[in-house]
Amino acid sequence: MLDGILQGLSTAASPVNLLMVFVGCFAGTFIGMLPGLGPISAIALMIPITYGFDPATGMILMAGVYYGAIFGGSTSAILINAPGVAGTVATSFDGYPLAKQGHAGKALAIAAYSSFSGGTIAAIFLLFAAPALASVSLSFQSADYFALMVLGLTAVSAFAGKGKFLVAVLMTLFGLMLSTIGTDQTAGLQRFTFGSLDLIDGISFLLLAMATFALSEALMVVLKPEKISQEAEEATKGKLGSMKVSREEVKDLAPVVGRSSVLGFFIGVLPGAGATIASFLAYGMERSFASAKEKLKFGKGSLRGLAAPETANNAACSGSFVPLLTLGIPGSGTTAVMLGALISYGVQPGPRLFVEQPAVFWSVIISMYIGNIILLVLNLPLIPYIARLLALPKQILTPLILFFSLIGVYLVSFNTFDIHIMVIVAILAIIFRLINFPLAPMLLGFILGGMMEDNLRRALAISDGELSFLWERPITASILGITVVVLLAPLIQNIIDVRRRKALKVNDGEG
Amino acid sequence: MTLSKEKAGALCFLVLAIAYGMEARHIPLFPGDELEPFTARTMPIALSWLTGIVSFLLLVLPQREETDDILSVFRGLNWGRTSILIGLMVFYGLTLSPLGFLLSTVLFLIGGIYALGERRWSVILLSSVPATVGFWFILDKLLGIYLAPGEIFAMLGAN
Numbered sequence: 001m002l003d004g005i006l007q008g009l010s011t012a013a014s015p016v017n018l019l020m021v022f023v024g025c026f027a028g029t030f031i032g033m034l035p036g037l038g039p040i041s042a043i044a045l046m047i048p049i050t051y052g053f054d055p056a057t058g059m060i061l062m063a064g065v066y067y068g069a070i071f072g073g074s075t076s077a078i079l080i081n082a083p084g085v086a087g088t089v090a091t092s093f094d095g096y097p098l099a100k101q102g103h104a105g106k107a108l109a110i111a112a113y114s115s116f117s118g119g120t121i122a123a124i125f126l127l128f129a130a131p132a133l134a135s136v137s138l139s140f141q142s143a144d145y146f147a148l149m150v151l152g153l154t155a156v157s158a159f160a161g162k163g164k165f166l167v168a169v170l171m172t173l174f175g176l177m178l179s180t181i182g183t184d185q186t187a188g189l190q191r192f193t194f195g196s197l198d199l200i201d202g203i204s205f206l207l208l209a210m211a212t213f214a215l216s217e218a219l220m221v222v223l224k225p226e227k228i229s230q231e232a233e234e235a236t237k238g239k240l241g242s243m244k245v246s247r248e249e250v251k252d253l254a255p256v257v258g259r260s261s262v263l264g265f266f267i268g269v270l271p272g273a274g275a276t277i278a279s280f281l282a283y284g285m286e287r288s289f290a291s292a293k294e295k296l297k298f299g300k301g302s303l304r305g306l307a308a309p310e311t312a313n314n315a316a317c318s319g320s321f322v323p324l325l326t327l328g329i330p331g332s333g334t335t336a337v338m339l340g341a342l343i344s345y346g347v348q349p350g351p352r353l354f355v356e357q358p359a360v361f362w363s364v365i366i367s368m369y370i371g372n373i374i375l376l377v378l379n380l381p382l383i384p385y386i387a388r389l390l391a392l393p394k395q396i397l398t399p400l401i402l403f404f405s406l407i408g409v410y411l412v413s414f415n416t417f418d419i420h421i422m423v424i425v426a427i428l429a430i431i432f433r434l435i436n437f438p439l440a441p442m443l444l445g446f447i448l449g450g451m452m453e454d455n456l457r458r459a460l461a462i463s464d465g466e467l468s469f470l471w472e473r474p475i476t477a478s479i480l481g482i483t484v485v486v487l488l489a490p491l492i493q494n495i496i497d498v499r500r501r502k503a504l505k506v507n508d509g510e511g
Numbered sequence: 512m513t514l515s516k517e518k519a520g521a522l523c524f525l526v527l528a529i530a531y532g533m534e535a536r537h538i539p540l541f542p543g544d545e546l547e548p549f550t551a552r553t554m555p556i557a558l559s560w561l562t563g564i565v566s567f568l569l570l571v572l573p574q575r576e577e578t579d580d581i582l583s584v585f586r587g588l589n590w591g592r593t594s595i596l597i598g599l600m601v602f603y604g605l606t607l608s609p610l611g612f613l614l615s616t617v618l619f620l621i622g623g624i625y626a627l628g629e630r631r632w633s634v635i636l637l638s639s640v641p642a643t644v645g646f647w648f649i650l651d652k653l654l655g656i657y658l659a660p661g662e663i664f665a666m667l668g669a670n
Contacts, residue, residue: 170524176554177555180554189551398627
């Protein structure tokens with residue numbers, strides 16, 4: 001392990017890679033700060049740029065962008081109550097009231113310190129958890145992989161939100177359907193190409209990611225304009241106040257950061273959960289831990305209420321790399337995009353990555369730590385200047401984002417047909433957004449579709465067409481057992497809710 | 512009768528599942544594939560069944576809470592500007608080969624910035640032309656990515 005860490009350190013600390021972490025953090029902060037654009041868009045926009053890069057360098061840049069985007073999202077959440085990223089919505093609960101009270105500087109500083117601490121603690125966890133899980137998963141077979149992918153896709157749907165389970169399952173299935181377009185990888189037969197030569201290779205993952213996130217998010221800003229420009233102008237012109245945090249405040253917040261880091265990391269490791277759920281859970285946990293007096297401050301500018309989600313969302317970002325790097329299974333939409341990028345570099349993530357490409361494996365982990373330091377040392381002092389970007393006119397920014405998204409995909413295939421497919425997918429994505437059908441499960445289904453089919457085919461071939469492969473091995477059976485629990489959990493929750501509501505109605509009637 | 516956005520989405524997916532399943536049955540097979548446990552049709556057919564069942568469940572099960580009517584979701588939005596931007600993207604796809612990268616990109620950006628309400632030509636031109644030329648310079652001159660000049664120029668040159 002020490003060899004690997006040293007190798008990762010030497011790769012991550014090379015001047016080019018250090019520059020990439022810096023550029024990634026900076027670009028991520030900028031993109032994440034723009035309301036409407038999240039880390040998936042930020043990373044997707046970076047992919048075409050990184051095509052010519054060495055895989056380790058490309059991944060380092062993207063990890064930096066991921067951190068930066070979450071940090072940037074916090075900045076806009078605190079300054080103008082417009083979280084650019086879902087994972088920073090909980091940050092705005094107390095961050096924005098603090099900014100309104102004239103403590104924007106302090107809120108931003110606490111957000112940065114909490115992010116740094118959360119990211120650092122989680123990076124240390126990752127350092128130990130990832131190799132351990134990778135060595136276990138070396139014994140995995142096709143059946144286990146198939147079961148793991150089913151679990152991953154089910155979990156994404158289960159975490160989609162109350163009452164959204166079936167909708168998320170539908171979107172996952174839609175992603176799986178899209179993955180079947182093109183030539184069947186094993187048989188070499190064309191499926192759903194309708195005789196079009198342009199569809200023989202299927203839909204590219206980059207095209208789908210760009211169209212569903214970058215393009216549609218930019219178009220949604222035009223379709224549903226939010227009235228935040230005046231606040232943005234005030235935030236960029238006004239003074240942020242002192243960024244100093246007192247010793248008592250640090251003492252008060254240290255246990256919060258510790259608890260939220262652990263919670264955030266483990267939530268991040270779970271497939272399908274991620275930064276958003278981690279931040280809300282950490283916020284809720286801190287609220288329940290707080291004294292009655294402190295509880296009243298939540299939502300009105302509590303420092304604990306700000307530190308908890310900020311720590312947890314960064315820790316969850318690191319945690320989400322565990323299943324990606326060790327099993328090759330992304331746990332979130334963002335890591336799904338990274339998985340696609342890794343595959344396009346010719347790197348197959350999974351347990352073999354740890355053995356075959358230790359430089360990529362370790363340098364990504366080490367770069368996370370460096371990314372956290374860069375965010376703290378460089379971005380924090382630059383925030384007053386970066387905040388001015390919030391006032392950039394949308395009428396210039398939106399066409400530029402559209403252009404970068406379109407040309408990014410075009411430069412990979414040099415086929416204008418892709419631009420037209422992107423437009424169609426973006427229109428569909430807008431409709432899905434309007435009717436609240438989540439897009440991340442679709443992307444995850446699309447990326448895992450090919451691998452899932454391959455593993456199912458292999459498992460069936462090995463078991464001579466018998467479905468017994470599903471329960472023969474204890475690992476497969478256990479994973480599928482967990483899947484059933486995850487699948488049934490929302491259903492049971494639903495039944496409990498209905499019974500509770502009925503009981504309440506009866507009580508009201510009696511009353 | 513009104514249809515909630517969730518049910519409307521489920522109905523669309525049900526139709527999609529049926530169409531997808533019907534098309535899946537036309538996927539060609541190799542001779543002897545009927546005896547194989549897994550063919551190129553297996554996954555698509557399974558997906559069409561699963562999608563059909565889930566969308567049907569979503570259609571018939573009672574909703575947890577009332578959601579908006581499907582038509583109300585599309586009201587009160589800035590469709591005009593969005594449609595213009597979508598049109599411009601299609602235009603960009605159509606003109607990229609004939610007009611070349613520089614000209615089509617400048618036209619796309621000018622159109623986009625103008626459509627979003629900017630009327631100062633100095634701002635429009637200063638935002639679009641340097642961005643396009645700068646990006647072209649990075650791609651073509653620094654990264655060595657060849658961007659073919661527009662077909663129209665090749666035709667003009669040939670004449």
